[in-house]
Amino acid sequence: MELWILLSIAAAFFQTLRFMLQKQLSQTKLTATGATLARFLYSAPLVVVLAAFYLQVNDRSFAAPVGQFWLYGALGGAAQVLATICTVKTFAYRNFAVGVTFKKTEVLQTAIIGLVLFGEAVSVMGGVAMIVGFAGVLVLSGALGRDTPWRESLSSPATLLGLSAGALFGVSAVSYRAASLMIDAADPFERSFITLAAVTSMQLIGMLIWLAWRDRVEIGRVIGQWRTAGFVGLTSIAGSYCWFTAFTLQNAAYVKAVGQIELIFSILATMLFFREKITLREYIGIGFISLSVIGLVVWV
Template sequence: MDTWVILSVAAAAFQTLRFMVQKSLSMGTLSAGGATLARFVYAAPVVILLTALYAVSLGVSVALPDAVFWAYALTGGLAQILATWCVVALFSMRNFAVGITFKKTEVIQTALVGLIVLGDRISGAGLAAILIGLAGVMILSLGAPARGGARGGFADRAALLGLISGGLFAISAVGYRAATLEVASDDPLLRAGLTLCVVTSAQTLGLGLWLRLREPGQISRVWRARQQAIWMGLMGVGGSLCWFTAFTLQNAAYVFAVGQVEVIFSMLASVLFSRERITAREYSGITLLTVSILALVMLG
């Protein structure tokens, strides 16, 4: 199995665990912005330390990135903040598993953004596999019960947030892939680590300043929630390193498509930890997602 496939699955597993903690924090402990900041602020020091230790162990130094790198990295970082904010807000409207599925339109949107920005192309068979996965996501999303028993479709606010988050995650993924390709190194892990250091640090500073001005007291709450939030940061580090390294090796659309296994992981988490029920419709969606992922693995 190709390395990028293993990394994509591992990233999805880390991300599922992170969103479980993030959902818990956003349900009363922190605002959507505070929960988003916690995801970055507890990850940044770990990323910087790990990347520095890795570079020292290799005995290498990396040239200061150019302006193109910074443009891609910071654009991706801002898009990820906004996308994460949308997902956290979504958790208050949908159950955990369905909340995750709404943002999965990021896959097809990533293919489009990647083509426009980087000229990344996907094969006809790859596109077919992605569309099968997208069909699975739509089956999982359509008709999902909203909180309070109401039925929702693509016209409601939760669906809109999910679609917007998917587009923003697509922009962030392509921005990150472009940034890693600008790093002057042949080592995928070093390129990913350096990019992640820059992005996570910028996100922490930028969002921290925003919350300081717009949500006084929220930063103090993030600190008080550290015993729980630090685990979200660590899961975020693991997931981000896997995502970023996979982006250096493969088209971001393929990486995200395999990463849709996260939906299956979230379903399992819902059953095991949140006691949420999975319907026959959701099982059919899982089946389509599984077919899509297996096809992409074989194509990769």
């Protein structure tokens, strides 16, 4: 099995653990924004230290990336922060597996955006996959199989937050790959460390400035929850490093496709950890979206 596949599976596993911890924090101690800050507050400093250590051990000097690196990194970082907040907020409306599935529409949405805005060709089978994915969103949102009008279901907070998270995660994945490829280094692990250190530092600084302005008390709450929040940071480092390295080795769409195994992890977490019930309709919706995403990667 190729390295990027193993890294993608590992990234999906660590990401599931992180979202589980963030769901706990957001439902008991912190706001969705605070739960998101926990990820960067307890990971960014450690990532910088690890990156410096890796460069030292491999006798590599730090070469400042070009200006476009910072542009792509900032874009990807901002999109990831907003996507994480949307995902954590989704957990307040629907069970854990559904929240994760909604954000997994990122591949589907990327294909649709490319078709509408840039006229990028989509094969017949790719079109079928997009229709299957749209049907999955309708089923998962409750627009099909319920008495509620479909427009009302699609505009519900859970659906809008979930779809927004998917779109934003898609933007961050493409941006991170673009940023990492601009680093002048043959070693993919080196590129991943430098990109991750730069992005998480920008995210931490940005979130601290925002919360200092809007909700300074929340920063203290995050620090006070260091036991759980610390694990959020550690799982974030592990997951992000695996994602970043995989992105440097393979196209982001293929990496995210393998990452669909996160749906299986999320279903197990929903049933075994959170003891939440997944309805037959939700299983059907999850299945449709999973097939759609895999089909898009194979056929588009």
